[in-house]
Amino acid sequence: MEIIKTKEKDGYAIFAVKGRLDALTAADFNLMVEERIKTGLDRLTFDLSELDYISSAGLRAILSTAKQLQARGGELRLAALQPGVATVFKVSGFDKIIPILKHPEDD
Amino acid sequence: MTENGGLIELPAAMENLPRFLSFSAEAATRQGFPPARRNQIGLALEEALVNIISYAYAGDRGRISLEARPRDDGSLAFLIRDRGRPFNPLAKADPDLDSELAERPVGGLGIYLIRQFSDETDWQRCENENRLTLVFTKP
Numbered sequence: 001m002e003i004i005k006t007k008e009k010d011g012y013a014i015f016a017v018k019g020r021l022d023a024l025t026a027a028d029f030n031l032m033v034e035e036r037i038k039t040g041l042d043r044l045t046f047d048l049s050e051l052d053y054i055s056s057a058g059l060r061a062i063l064s065t066a067k068q069l070q071a072r073g074g075e076l077r078l079a080a081l082q083p084g085v086a087t088v089f090k091v092s093g094f095d096k097i098i099p100i101l102k103h104p105e106d107d
Numbered sequence: 108m109t110e111n112g113g114l115i116e117l118p119a120a121m122e123n124l125p126r127f128l129s130f131s132a133e134a135a136t137r138q139g140f141p142p143a144r145r146n147q148i149g150l151a152l153e154e155a156l157v158n159i160i161s162y163a164y165a166g167d168r169g170r171i172s173l174e175a176r177p178r179d180d181g182s183l184a185f186l187i188r189d190r191g192r193p194f195n196p197l198a199k200a201d202p203d204l205d206s207e208l209a210e211r212p213v214g215g216l217g218i219y220l221i222r223q224f225s226d227e228t229d230w231q232r233c234e235n236e237n238r239l240t241l242v243f244t245k246p
Contacts (some may be wrong), residue, residue, distance in 0.1 A: 023121065023157045024124060024125070055150050055153045055220070060213050067208060067209065070208055070209060083143065084146045091223045092216050093205065097207060097208040
């Protein structure tokens with residue numbers, strides 16, 4: 001699992017999240033996200049086009065990031081989900097609480 | 108045991124999760140499951156195994172056995188056994204999927220995902236073991 005900042009657009013910092021977000025990687029993911037948002041970033045878009053797999057541990061990490069940003073008046077958006085990952089989000093009802101974009105640079 | 112079956116038994120530790128999951132992925136591949144369904148099988152098993160690793164032995168080092176049982180109808184059953192405290196994951200209530208972001212509890216989704224991605228589930232406590240069976244059919 002890795003997180004790479006790709007660019008900023010319309011006030012959102014875009015990060016590519018790659019690999020697997022699961023019970024083994026969620027703690028690292030949380031640390032990496034903390035590190036990046038403590039600099040004051042509060043509007044993020046996670047580009048998930050190269051995220052191959054997510055389990056409930058990954059969902060928890062995403063939800064906790066979204067809550068933190070919302071509490072600061074910011075927002076988390078997700079983009080470009082692979083079909084398997086999209087199914088997990090839909091089944092969990094996350095597609096109703098976190099904005100999901102087709103492309104990371106969409107409005 | 109049929110020829111595609113098999114069993115792996117390892118200490119209930121997070122570091123062994125990849126070995127359990129490659130065992131199940133290989134069993135699903137041999138049984139002819141397509142990649143997308145194999146991912147869902149891996150997901151359901153990850154959730155079940157992580158639960159046992161995290162809670163069954165309350166800090167003591169116990170073991171988990173995972174057995175693959177291919178069925179003649181093309182489906183694949185997994186039997187997961189541990190000797191930890193009695194716990195029926197299937198008895199857990201579904202999480203609230205309708206609340207807004209700020210109110211949504213962080214967690215509680217693992218067992219729900221097991222139920223969503225398995226076609227058949229069963230839990231029994233016998234001979235001091237938790238025996239969880241998850242059955243997967245092809246799409």
